[in-house]
Amino acid sequence: MVSETKISLEQFKKLSRIVYKESGIVLNEQKYNLLVARLSKRMRLTKISSVSDYIQEISSNPDEFIEFIDATTTNHTFFFRENKHCEYIIKTLDNKKPLKIWSAASSSGEEAFSLAVQLLANSFLFNIYASDVSDSMLALGQRAIYPKEKIRAVPPSMLHTYFQRGKGKWKGHVRIKPEVQQHVKFEKFNLLSSTPFDTFDIIFCRNVMIYFDTPTRQKVVNTLCRALNPGGYFFVGMSESLTGLEHNLTTVLPSGYKKK
Numbered sequence: 001m002v003s004e005t006k007i008s009l010e011q012f013k014k015l016s017r018i019v020y021k022e023s024g025i026v027l028n029e030q031k032y033n034l035l036v037a038r039l040s041k042r043m044r045l046t047k048i049s050s051v052s053d054y055i056q057e058i059s060s061n062p063d064e065f066i067e068f069i070d071a072t073t074t075n076h077t078f079f080f081r082e083n084k085h086c087e088y089i090i091k092t093l094d095n096k097k098p099l100k101i102w103s104a105a106s107s108s109g110e111e112a113f114s115l116a117v118q119l120l121a122n123s124f125l126f127n128i129y130a131s132d133v134s135d136s137m138l139a140l141g142q143r144a145i146y147p148k149e150k151i152r153a154v155p156p157s158m159l160h161t162y163f164q165r166g167k168g169k170w171k172g173h174v175r176i177k178p179e180v181q182q183h184v185k186f187e188k189f190n191l192l193s194s195t196p197f198d199t200f201d202i203i204f205c206r207n208v209m210i211y212f213d214t215p216t217r218q219k220v221v222n223t224l225c226r227a228l229n230p231g232g233y234f235f236v237g238m239s240e241s242l243t244g245l246e247h248n249l250t251t252v253l254p255s256g257y258k259k260k
Helices: 009-023 028-048 051-058 062-073 086-091 108-123 134-144 156-162 214-226
Strands: 099-101 126-132 143-146 163-164 173-176 184-188 202-203 228-235 251-252 256-259
Touching: 009 028, 009 051, 009 062, 028 051, 028 062, 062 134, 086 108, 086 251, 099 108, 108 126, 108 156, 108 184, 126 134, 134 184, 134 202, 156 163, 214 228
Parallel strands: 099 126, 099 202, 126 184, 202 228
Antiparallel strands: 143 173, 163 173, 228 256, 251 256
């Protein structure tokens, strides 16, 4: 049965190399059960019963390859996660100066919309570019509908102003209002291989580099720093840091940096 999928060490290493090459995410042997769970789901959906046959499928079917990468690189997120960075922006920056913000590795959009509603509430002028390597996560962000458990940390006043409660089949969900959505643009971007099309005043790349090895983190930081305007701000996750990496940033708060 596919639900009892077993992956040999050789197959695990091969699949891990595929994920690493495409996304930079390191799946060490502690992630064996995670990979089995994600792989089993794809095998059930594609009705492929053999791991070796599935590996052949992703090597010859670009659409399934994308689905596999999506399945193995999706991370948990929610609204107002690690919100001290946004609070710092609101407290520190001039709301009369237009801001260009990049939410890199934005997953399904919670980070980008969390920024947007708080900046709107404080009368900032801004646009947010939200990017991810996952097509399915980008589609969720563009849809802008989320289960209610994702919004537990959002203050009631902001819920009333910027979110719509779902009815009927969407009961138990909320939708981001159009006036918020118009400030956020979702596009696909691979942190390892894509080239930034613009420069930004603020870049968020949070809770993704923890999955990268040091050479990959250095490559990603180089790419993002080139896209950051002088004096701009760069934020990583609270459990992450840039220690041991080369960069032209100075620390301004935990996991927050400013370009020299």
